Amino acid sequence: MRARLGWGAAIAVILTFLTIFFAWPVGAMLIRGITNDAGALDFSAFGEVLTTSRTWAIIGHTLVMALGGTLGSVAFGVPAAYILYRTEFPGRTVLRSITLVPFVLPTVVVGVAFRAVFGTNGPLGFLGLDQTTWAVIAAMVFFNISLIARQVGGLWQMLDPRTGQAARSLGASAPRAFFTITLPAITPAIGASAGLVFLYCSTAYSLVRTLGTPGVGTLETEVFRQTQTFLDLRTAAVFSALQVVFVLTSVWMTQRLSHRTTTALRLQQPVRQPLARTDWFPLAVTLFAVVVIILLPMLTLVERSLATDTGYSLHYYHLLITSPGSGFAGGATAAQALEHSLKIALDATIICMVMAILTALVITRHVRSRALARAQQALDTFIMMPMGVSSVTIGFGFLVSIHAFNPALGQSGVLVPLAQAVVALPLVVRSLIPILAAVDPRQRHAAAVLGASPTRILATIDGPYLLRAIGLAAGLSFSVSLGEFGATSFLASPEYQTLPVYIVRLLSRPGADNFGMALAAAVVLGIVASIALILGERIRPRTLGSTS
Template sequence: MLVRGIWQDGIDPTGFTEVLTDRRTWLVTGQTLYQAALGTVGAIILGVPGAYVLYRCSFRGQRAARALATIPFVLPTVVVGVAFRALLGRGGPLESLGMDQTVTAVILALVFFNYAVVVRTVGGLWQTLDPRAVQAARTLGASRSRAFLTVTVPQLAPAIASAGAIVFLFCSTSYGLVRTLGSPGYGTLETEIWRQSTSMLDNRTAAILSLLQIVIVILTLLVSEALSRRTAGRLQLRSRHVTPLARADAAPLVMTAATMVTLIAFPLIALVTRSFRVGDGWGTDNYRLLGTSGTGFAGGATVFEAIGNSLRIGLIATLIALAIGVPLALVLSRRVHGPLASGQSILAGAILLPLGVSAVTVGFGFSIALDSPPLDLRSSPLLVPIAQAVVALPLVVRSLTPTLASIAPGRREAAATLGASPWRVLATIDGPFLLRGLGIAIGFAYATSLGEFGATSFLARPDSQTLPVIIVRLLGRPGENNYGMAMAGAVVLALLAASIMAAAEAARKDPR
């Protein structure tokens, strides 16, 4: 991307100057940072009370409540965007509010999507905090709110900051949500990269904008990693402290319940309900129409064909991600010292980049780097799976590395001392632990590939379009049938992603 997009005709400082002094560049940059900041603040404000109720307290039905809070994060971004269109758009229960295709709708969807990040990150630390510090403050006369602000908040600060950095990263790279929810005139760095490269055919401007986004992402990742290490250090070797819900917990309980119902459950219910809406009545016509390509389209894949394409491409992408990710996880899980440790850290950071760098940037880089000899893959059916594997690879490595790192080094050394070959050590020591995390790694990779939209929107050919691409295409065309089909397609995509994650979780094995 850098060579073809920026240095193809030699270094030209005027190209950078023109792009970086263009008013539109800083308009879309400001919009990107603005929506990311508001989405982060909203997720923290709603997520901290949720972390307390769902992790610090105990009550009947807690496991189901945690599962409901986690659902948004495992859904593809296209599904989240369509769900809020079903809630706020035409025919939706909140259409009268006039928030369809507004910045407010995008920010609400960002909070919905990232709520689970704050709840799980902050809740995981909160349940390890020793309650005696708060009890001592109360004994000395501090009110409940003062004890929370002066004792609990400082202890939770690393987790809140770490979650905030991750949420900011996700909010600033939310291409699918902006494409499905934003107005035609609303743009972020990602949508501008897509517009410059596909509509304006200006790869140099798109490449410079990609660099600008990568700088933002790297800075956020550095902050996130530093804060995550501090949070992990506080979580080590701590026992869990939970208490039954009490009358004094009424405020966070009501806030959490309201969030779960209005922000999480309501959009999902609206999506399913709207998918069965046909004119002034109800029926399954929208689902039957999935056997077509929609109204007003000339050729192209039907929605059912797109589902098959998504499943096939996702499977190939998952196999590629596993073939690369398993050896990397084995390398990164080893405890090394000296120069090797520095190299290991650099490798770990490099693998994390696709997790933060927008999938749009990945797709754009593939589209301009692999479209001519000697690496002409534009017509290859492997191009989209390879791009999706790049996006899924960090999740595979991050899923497997902690499990493998938990193996005591002495076990491998003892096996080697007793004459076991390296392959035997790998099979008998690492193998059971690898199987323990392999199910969830497969689930993350397959579900991510199934719902991937950013890179695929650049690379998918007309005869191999995936379900997220078809859904966005239907949503952007006029016609009640197209709109209803988009709703039905989003429900199908959500069910597929949720089923894959559930099956992967069920397949997890503990080492014997």
């Protein structure tokens, strides 16, 4: 009975948290779009928005950028999947490590890096792509090459190579063997990963904002514009609802393709082959992606943050400590904004870890009842929903629900770590579930038979497994919260802004010092986020290191 009460309390806490800080804000946002000031149903706002040419231009621009980012990621990611996961050669591990760099960096840092690359003094400035749609697409490709490579490569390395070898022995050329045998086999993985990339590209709000919001912008930037510039919350709610439909369609397509990936093929143990002379094309494409798309922006960001009119120095880094930026009427310095970011990210991490641990324990608990198993699946789906909703929608939802309910609470800054915790929660839960799912339920049953209390079972059976992943999960939560911009841009007050908001604020102002400070601040943010993940991964008991 005590165990049932304990699990019931845990489920109640999880559902209460998600209802108040996710379902209510998102629901309030959607309701605002279909009701009038009197609270009655009124769909006229949808009619007004959908009958304007600007709306369809925004939808089209959002679609073009998402498709461009997806196609570019697939074009570079599939050759990289073959080179990094199917072949063996000196330096392969280093190349694979470099492709993981985008997962460490906040999106604001990447946006500033591409501003440095395509800027007037950047190495690719002669292309004239600064603050254009092409620059946004290039930044999207930067983020998602490794996602395609990992998902497709993970399947590719487990395909039986003898089928392709048989085709080659019968006279088929290498390209023909690939297109007739290998490509059909990996197409489900390509489709599933491309669906995820499209989802991420259609919600790349911070990239678009950092890179100057080219063209007419996207659905997300229009939500911000209607909210902050025109104070038209109802129109903003309509655009936010359109963005939700956009994202849910992507999620549905991705789930269908992912199911095909896991059911269509018979796989074997991973197989790699020595790099052959005929592999020159995928190798060249992979090296171009690693050097030009991934390394060049990062190295340029660091170099431009040190470059001044009189040579290389720490001038811009010094300004981060002493100046709020030219053209600002007061405000915090970058050092103060970083301090705010660290405090907020710490609060968000504590909240997120408590909810994530409870959720992972509930979802991975072995149950015999079919009804309870379905309830676990429903909870798993519910906890993943924030990943399928833009952080802009979550931030705007906080603004029209909790902030409207209690303006004093909204202005206090309390909502920022809560919103960041909601954004990070699905990723952190997903990092904990595989570890806890490895616990043999018979161990818990044996301990219970021997008289162990539910608390002691958690501490002695689940605890050691949980400790393996808790450091990495905390580092992931802290890093995500530290770089979160979408929801924070709606909720952070001018007196207590975070470093990502401060960086975008600097970019919106003219002047060499402002741009240089933005570059330096992006370097600092990237370093801090990387350190958080590295420290989190290293925080684990030594006795468990060999089994992790």
